[in-house]
Amino acid sequence: MSKDDLGGLDRLFATVAARKGGDPAQSYTAKLYTKGSAKIAQKVGEEAVELAIAAALEDRDEIISESADLLYHLSVLWANADVDPADIYAKLEAREGQSGLAEKAARKNDGEKKNGLR
Numbered sequence: 713m714s715k716d717d718l719g720g721l722d723r724l725f726a727t728v729a730a731r732k733g734g735d736p737a738q739s740y741t742a743k744l745y746t747k748g749s750a751k752i753a754q755k756v757g758e759e760a761v762e763l764a765i766a767a768a769l770e771d772r773d774e775i776i777s778e779s780a781d782l783l784y785h786l787s788v789l790w791a792n793a794d795v796d797p798a799d800i801y802a803k804l805e806a807r808e809g810q811s812g813l814a815e816k817a818a819r820k821n822d823g824e825k826k827n828g829l830r
């Protein structure tokens with residue numbers, strides 16, 4: 713499949729994954745890889761906080777802009793960790809049809825059993 717056939721997030725991921733081993737003087741993404749996983753994780757955290765602030769302020773334009781920043785840095789984090797968006801899609805698909813409330817209740821029951829409370 714060519715990169716042109718991919719959707720937005722997959723296309724962004726293909727671009728950033730292709731920057732691995734690239735010239736840090738030519739590519740911001742390549743430069744980020746050379747800084748390592750802790751720096752990439754820090755950038756994701758920063759962008760997530762900036763998005764949360766935009767959401768708290770109900771600033772729609774900033775929500776869009778910060779979401780784009782977050783998705784870009786998240787894509788770099790995935791590529792750096794050898795995770796493919798397909799892995800995330802598979803996880804989401806496995807959760808389809810499972811209510812978040814039911815999943816949380818099941819986790820709570822498991823935790824109580826483990827702690828001998830049940």
Ligand SMILES: N=c1c2ncn([C@@H]3O[C@H](COP(=O)(O)OP(=O)(O)OP(=O)(O)O)[C@@H](O)[C@H]3O)c2ncn1[C@@H]1O[C@H](COP(=O)(O)O)[C@@H](O)[C@H]1O
Binds near residue numbers: 724727741742
């Ligand atoms: N989507 C993005 C994208 N979004 C944000 N950014 C960059 O992410 C940086 C984040 O801003 P910051 O102020 O936090 O960066 P900073 O000041 O360098 O941060 P520190 O490293 O100092 O913490 C900016 O330099 C943005 O330009 C992006 N850089 C690249 N892309 C995509 O990745 C492709 C490849 O880019 P290069 O790797 O640069 O060729 C581009 O064509 C785009 O499609």
